[in-house]
Amino acid sequence: MNTLLEVSGVSVSFDGFRAINNLSFHMGAAELRAVIGPNGAGKTTFMDIVTGKTRPDKGTIRWGEKGISLLGLSEARIAREGVGRKFQKPTVFEDQTVRANLLVALRNRRGPFAALWWKPKPAELERVDALAETIGLAAHLDRKSGELSHGQKQWLEIGMLLAQEPKLLLVDEPAAGMTVAEREKTTAILVEAAKTRAVVVVEHDMEFVRRLNCRVTVLHEGSVLAEGSLDHVTSNKDVIDVYLGR
Amino acid sequence: MTGSFLKRNPSVPVVLGLLLLGTLAVAAMAASGGLSTSFVKTLGMTLCLALAALAMDLVWGYAGILSLGNIAFFALGGYMIGMWLMTARTEIIVAESLAGQAIPATPQEIRDAVGGQIFGVVGSADFPAIWAFSGSLPAQLALVVLVPSLLALVFGWLAFRSRVTGVYLSILTQAMTLALALYLFQNDAGLRGNNGLSGLQNLPGLSAVPQATVSLWFLWGSALALGLGYLLCAWVVSGKFGAILRGIRDNEARVRFLGYPVEGFKLAVFTLSAAITGIAGALYYPQAGIVNPAEMMPIASIYLAVWVAIGGRGRLYGAVIGAIAVSLISSFFTSGKLPDLDLGPVRLVWVDWWLVMLGFSFVLVTLLAPKGLGGLVDLWTQRRRPERHGADLGPDTGAFREKEAEA
Ligand SMILES: Nc1ncnc2c1ncn2[C@@H]1O[C@H](COP(=O)(O)OP(=O)(O)O)[C@@H](O)[C@H]1O
Numbered sequence: 001m002n003t004l005l006e007v008s009g010v011s012v013s014f015d016g017f018r019a020i021n022n023l024s025f026h027m028g029a030a031e032l033r034a035v036i037g038p039n040g041a042g043k044t045t046f047m048d049i050v051t052g053k054t055r056p057d058k059g060t061i062r063w064g065e066k067g068i069s070l071l072g073l074s075e076a077r078i079a080r081e082g083v084g085r086k087f088q089k090p091t092v093f094e095d096q097t098v099r100a101n102l103l104v105a106l107r108n109r110r111g112p113f114a115a116l117w118w119k120p121k122p123a124e125l126e127r128v129d130a131l132a133e134t135i136g137l138a139a140h141l142d143r144k145s146g147e148l149s150h151g152q153k154q155w156l157e158i159g160m161l162l163a164q165e166p167k168l169l170l171v172d173e174p175a176a177g178m179t180v181a182e183r184e185k186t187t188a189i190l191v192e193a194a195k196t197r198a199v200v201v202v203e204h205d206m207e208f209v210r211r212l213n214c215r216v217t218v219l220h221e222g223s224v225l226a227e228g229s230l231d232h233v234t235s236n237k238d239v240i241d242v243y244l245g246r
Numbered sequence: 247m248t249g250s251f252l253k254r255n256p257s258v259p260v261v262l263g264l265l266l267l268g269t270l271a272v273a274a275m276a277a278s279g280g281l282s283t284s285f286v287k288t289l290g291m292t293l294c295l296a297l298a299a300l301a302m303d304l305v306w307g308y309a310g311i312l313s314l315g316n317i318a319f320f321a322l323g324g325y326m327i328g329m330w331l332m333t334a335r336t337e338i339i340v341a342e343s344l345a346g347q348a349i350p351a352t353p354q355e356i357r358d359a360v361g362g363q364i365f366g367v368v369g370s371a372d373f374p375a376i377w378a379f380s381g382s383l384p385a386q387l388a389l390v391v392l393v394p395s396l397l398a399l400v401f402g403w404l405a406f407r408s409r410v411t412g413v414y415l416s417i418l419t420q421a422m423t424l425a426l427a428l429y430l431f432q433n434d435a436g437l438r439g440n441n442g443l444s445g446l447q448n449l450p451g452l453s454a455v456p457q458a459t460v461s462l463w464f465l466w467g468s469a470l471a472l473g474l475g476y477l478l479c480a481w482v483v484s485g486k487f488g489a490i491l492r493g494i495r496d497n498e499a500r501v502r503f504l505g506y507p508v509e510g511f512k513l514a515v516f517t518l519s520a521a522i523t524g525i526a527g528a529l530y531y532p533q534a535g536i537v538n539p540a541e542m543m544p545i546a547s548i549y550l551a552v553w554v555a556i557g558g559r560g561r562l563y564g565a566v567i568g569a570i571a572v573s574l575i576s577s578f579f580t581s582g583k584l585p586d587l588d589l590g591p592v593r594l595v596w597v598d599w600w601l602v603m604l605g606f607s608f609v610l611v612t613l614l615a616p617k618g619l620g621g622l623v624d625l626w627t628q629r630r631r632p633e634r635h636g637a638d639l640g641p642d643t644g645a646f647r648e649k650e651a652e653a
Pocket residue numbers: 014015019037038039040041042043044045046
């Protein structure tokens with residue numbers, strides 16, 4: 001399997017506190033991966049590092065077939081390279097319609113002048129309709145996204161990421177605050193998305209992770225504690241001690 | 247972002263129609279002698295202020311950058327056109343006075359005499375280097391746009407690149423304005439220090455045309471500029487560019503992680519705003535007659551922000567309504583025509599108390615009616631506000647508040 005993302009030996013400290021400690025992580029091109037770990041394990045910080053929000057103190061991050069380094073690139077540049085990110089709290093443009101949110105996210109030229117002259121092509125409008133169908137918001141396209149329920153906002157944000165057509169999707173706790181039915185739908189969207197691209201899902205909820213039915217990485221105190229199938233990691237003694245046994 | 251331009255901007259025909267009707271009415275009343283020249287000038291100047299407020303709304307209402315530097319762009323626009331007005335008019339006067347001499351004056355002699363006339367007040371007789379193009383109207387007109395834009399571009403590049411946002415950015419823009427004002431106060435700066443540029447109401451070569459006529463020309467010019475500015479701003483904010491600006495205002499990180507170069511967008515809108523403001527200033531100061539560094543003092547920056555806030559930010563007509571309403575009421579109170587009120591212990595001098603009242607109404611509007619005067623339009627178009635239990639529409643400092651938004 002060819003490598004999409006290769007994180008090796010990454011460490012980062014905040015005021016002397018090691019949030020990420022010599023972390024190594026590897027993703028293939030069309031893979032679904034769940035990352036679990038107790039609160040404060042460094043899951044969000046790991047995403048911050050990959051997306052350029054936080055600069056690591058040491059280590060390397062290689063990306064794509066050519067293995068370019070993501071270190072030192074701006075967040076926007078990394079996003080254009082094909083890394084999409086969903087935040088822990090739903091972040092959509094609340095003062096704008098669902099359609100506008102999706103249109104803004106659609107993959108195309110990102111410069112200010114391109115945006116000034118941009119007009120939606122029929123194909124792009126169709127793509128937005130299709131995306132809205134996927135995330136179950138087809139009936140809400142003309143509503144302001146601020147009006148949506150918490151779960152719908154989470155889906156909209158996932159929809160925006162899909163519109164961006166990333167090669168790698170980093171999804172931070174998508175199911176937090178969702179009802180059981182909403183969680184099931186979210187699982188379906190993510191599993192579908194992972195057929196054509198790499199998806200990393202950070203999640204607390206074991207049932208959710210089980211339904212994802214994928215390889216699991218357990219983070220603890222900023223480094224990988226165990227990796228493998230869910231059954232494999234949940235039977236690991238260290239994992240039970242630090243995470244499941246609590 | 248979708249649909250025709252008019253569908254996206256229903257306010258455009260209304261605003262342009264009212265602007266045209268209003269200007270026609272004023273012109274007709276002025277022609278029949280019903281309005282004083284000074285009042286026509288006040289109206290023309292008010293339209294220029296509305297244009298400046300529009301540009302302020304672009305950066306503050308849409309992109310969430312509370313720029314206190316826009317007034318500097320406004321004054322710079324005035325200075326740039328003022329340089330040509332003074333030079334060209336003084337040249338004519340000097341040429342006339344030298345015409346009687348037996349030996350015709352050389353161009354250099356004329357230039358020296360003009361320099362002596364203009365810079366005599368600051369104890370100098372030479373044109374400073376920055377006046378190099380002052381003899382050329384096209385060049386100075388180009389500078390009206392170029393100088394403010396360039397300042398915005400350089401300042402914005404430095405500020406946005408280091409990701410200064412919110413209050414700190416506002417303070418930084420205010421510092422820039424103050425620094426520029428203090429610099430221009432010096433005679434060495436080459437723009438006649440605290441005297442500023444004066445006599446700008448006298449158009450070169452048109453001394454035979456009465457000011458009543460000139461004031462109408464400027465009224466129409468200002469109305470045209472405001473109309474075109476409104477069209478331009480409406481086009482900018484209603485497309486994808488505008489959607490991204492509002493995204494930056496409410497949630498900058500989301501825009502960044504979608505791959506958009508946030509700094510580039512901020513720089514583009516800040517520079518555009520500076521260019522529009524420069525043009526507004528260039529139309530304003532020939533009507534005011536004088537531009538000096540005092541125009542750039544902090545109170546003026548606050549005024550611009552207050553107009554937009556009272557009008558309702560993030561809606562273009564709000565800025566126009568706010569600027570026109572507040573500055574007209576302001577000129578009414580400060581005209582001295584209103585008799586002072588004797589309240590026993592205190593004497594209500596309107597000229598002084600007006601500012602207090604304005605400050606008070608600003609606080610009231612911010613607290614009680616964040617949609618501003620523009621919110622009155624919502625009563626008519628039956629727009630609702632969202633029910634968000636007090637939550638803002640984004641995590642950023644400039645984000646729309648619940649009460650400003652539309653459901
Ligand atoms: N910007 C920051 N400054 C200081 N400490 C931080 C910062 N970001 C994260 N941390 C700390 O790093 C640790 C890991 O945080 P985080 O990655 O958010 O954990 P998780 O997402 O796994 O719950 C926490 O102890 C947190 O307090």
